[in-house]
Amino acid sequence: MRTGHFKERTAQLVALSDSKVVWSFAGLLLALVLAAPFLIGNYQVTLLVSAMIAIVGAVGLNMLTGTTGLISLGQAGFLAVGAYTNAILMMDHGWPVWLSMPAAGVVSALVSLLVGVPSLRLKGLYLAITTLAFAFIINHVILYAEWLTHGPNGIFVSGAKVMGVDLQRGKALYYLTFGITVLVVFAALNIQRSRVGRAWMAIRDHDIAARVMGVDLLRYKLYAFMVSSFIVGIAGALISLQIRFVNIDVFALILSIEALAIIILGGLGSIAGAILGAIFLSLLPEAIRLFFDVFADTNSSFYTTYVYEIRGITYGIVIIAFLRLKPEGLIGLWRDVRKYWSNWPLAY
């Protein structure tokens, strides 16, 4: 049993993990997820793809809201920008998907400057409302700029091929999403412990104090907006590949709330939390469906009629319950369990 703090070099302090057990568990998990498409059915693979897209989006939002403390209700707007950029570039301009996807991220990041610059003086609730306003404006621009976005008709997305492999078929899309998820998570973990990430946390904890200590608020807040929406834009592009049809209805306001629910539920500011929250919330509708199938046979028509309402109510209840009972989220729950495990049979 280790009894003290034995870190002697800075490298040890900032390492992602110093425990061989953690690394081997992570490796095992990776191998398992890699093998998953061969072990489970197509439907479950689709679910996993949605969960992984949710992870990408949640990690992106977490940079802005969890790490930097800038509350954003505009997630749906950035997702829409990413998805539409990808769809327009692929379908109307014939870009290959490996170019159009990064482009979706870049365009999202550029658009985020449009909302980021006016929001620099704002914080807290005023910022939340401005980002909400931004999501509205984006939706309307998409709806009315028919020459670019086909307005209410939406765009079908097909023919995403890399070296002859159809990326939109089950397994290929799975591995693409998986690769991007791993990349994004690692990038996020590394950004968080870099100079930029630490500056973000200082801004979150107290922005005026951070400025006094020499953090350039303007620059770092803009970085947060750009990095976050770059990732969210990629998530949007993945959504467009998965559902094969982008339409403004996909990016309704509830999506922004869902995204916030994910990171609150997982544990604000923690990347592992964002992952846990994304998995939990994207599989939750499935759990509800199963529940209605098994326990409420006579009511399943009730479920199909009110599927959106039931989903919304569940999200709401999950948000309220977690904020009330476990504000640190799932990751806090996990820490408690771990502490309990190592201390047992003692309480502390």
Place this chain on the structure above:
Amino acid sequence: MDFLLLLLASGLVSGAAYGLIAMGFALIFKSTGVVNFAQGELVMLTAYISFTLYSTFELSFFPLMLVTIPISMVIGLVLERLFIRPMLGEPIFAIVMVTVGLAVVLRGITIMIWGPDPYNFGAGIPAEVVLVGGVPFYPAQIYLIGALAVLTAAGWAFLRFSRMGIAMRAVAANETAALLVGISVSRIHAVAWMLSAAIASIAGVLFAANFKLAPDLWFQGLRSFPAVILGGMDSVIGSAVAGLVIGVIENLFQGYVGQGLREISGFIVIVIVLMVRPFGLFGSRDIERV
């Protein structure tokens, strides 16, 4: 000229609805520091309840409101007790997120009870067109503008003269100091929620009487944000006036600039306002110390 007059008139009508909803926001923000994202849902829920009362008992407008307002105040109180009170002392962000969660729950429940189809809801208001200064108005529109005028005056008098109103301003100014001089802060919070729910019910019924009672009524809550921001989130009277301004601006945009701009013109206005004055036009500037 007639076109302009018509635009102004209908702008004032929708602006009055914004103003009423914004007053509800501001009242809660002023005394508790929380933006109640569920205000639009409160508007929707109370409007539907009023609709059920109306179709069961066939009341005319004033008796209907006499029943609806107390019911909505009870709803406001219950929501505050169940969801907001236990969060006392938590960070503001957490409380605001609770109201966001509350909003989606209320929305889902309302649609599940009353179904997704819109209703015609006259609210017992006569339907003959009245001419005011040459401009035709429906009585429901006049009721809406009248309600805003009455509530603004009542709100001003309440905050200026009544014991409760003064206590509310004290809580808004400094919660700890208010506690020290013997004001029950938790009671003030409850009263703020009750009054705000009452205003929401008036806004909801009159909005439904003017337009339609449909499940997207909750959206009016979000649509009123520009008014709240323009008026400053902690200025009850300011947000009522700002509601009218936003309503008129939206209609002028619609009439002279282009279709489809109506919905977002308000938001464009607030983005500009916030760039110039990050705390709203009539809001108070926060002074922060490290």
